[in-house]
Amino acid sequence: MAYARCKQCQKPTCGDCQIPVEVGILCRSCHPDRTSTQKITRAIMQQGSPLITYLLIALTTIVYGAQLLIPGHFMFNTFAFNWNYVLETHQWWRFLTSGFLHSQGNISHLALNMFSLWLFGRELEFRLGRIKFIALYLCSIIGGSIAVSLASILSFAPSVTTIGASGGVFGLFGAFWVLTRLRGENSSPILVLIAINMAYSFFFPGISWEAHLGGMFTGAAVTWLMQKFSHQGR
Known part of the structure; x- marks a missing residue:
């Protein structure tokens, strides 16, 4: 499995979590599509x-x-x-x-x-x-x-x-x-x-x-x- 560093947080990111952008690779946590509403929705799902x-x-x-x-x-x-x-x-x-x-x-x-x-x-x-x-x-x-x-x-x-x-x-x-x-x-x-x-x-x-x-x-x-x-x- 290929790993690459996220251009924003510099953390190693696996192939499944890599999101290609114009400046390189971003992880899912740093990708701009992760809006506050999406975070809330995911948190609700996690908490039941x-x-x-x-x-x-x-x-x-x-x-x-x-x-x-x-x-x-x-x-x-x-x-x-x-x-x-x-x-x-x-x-x-x-x-x-x-x-x-x-x-x-x-x-x-x-x-x-x-x-x-x-x-x-x-x-x-x-x-x-x-x-x-x-x-x-x-x-x-x-x-x-x-x-x-x-x-x-x-x-x-x-x-x-x-x-x-x-x-x-x-x-x-x-x-x-x-x-x-x-x-x-x-x-x-x-x-x-x-x-x-x-x-x-x-x-x-x-x-x-x-x-x-x-x-x-x-x-x-x-x-x-x-x-x-x-x-x-x-």
Whole structure:
């Protein structure tokens, strides 16, 4: 087997790892095609599957199945969020549990949220770690419910019953934006995605823009605080 030295790091490189370039030979580690995204993807593969992301998707899907199978709208009546009702009954768990329910008459509500969770959750779980990631997601759901409550209290919107993982998903959007900014990466793509989704929230009826905004700002704030205290602890 023929060995040659990498022109950049000067380490011996075997024939299988040699990448010919104009200036000679580069090893795979030094080749410019090895972008940060590719490194993250490889690291995720090496560390195993994003367990929390998959568990959240599985749990939400199971809850949706329970909504369809249990008669009398039991799941909706027990776990959906309505600020006035929560204020009267003190059933505070609804701030969180509503994020695991979805519209029974529109499966795309579940599908789109779970696709977004799968798309962004895998990388965020790798970047933040499992404990911080699940804390981020759950706090974002609660933040979305709080925003719905505040809108009702301030009369920006009537008190309505809300369900769906959108608050948590928008929290992931906010988290991703914060991380790209802190790392000096291009944040334009995520800003475009947020703008499109927010426009969809405002212009189409039956969508809780309050939950989306609340989840997004909560996710951004939680992520910024996590990064701030993480760096201070080093």
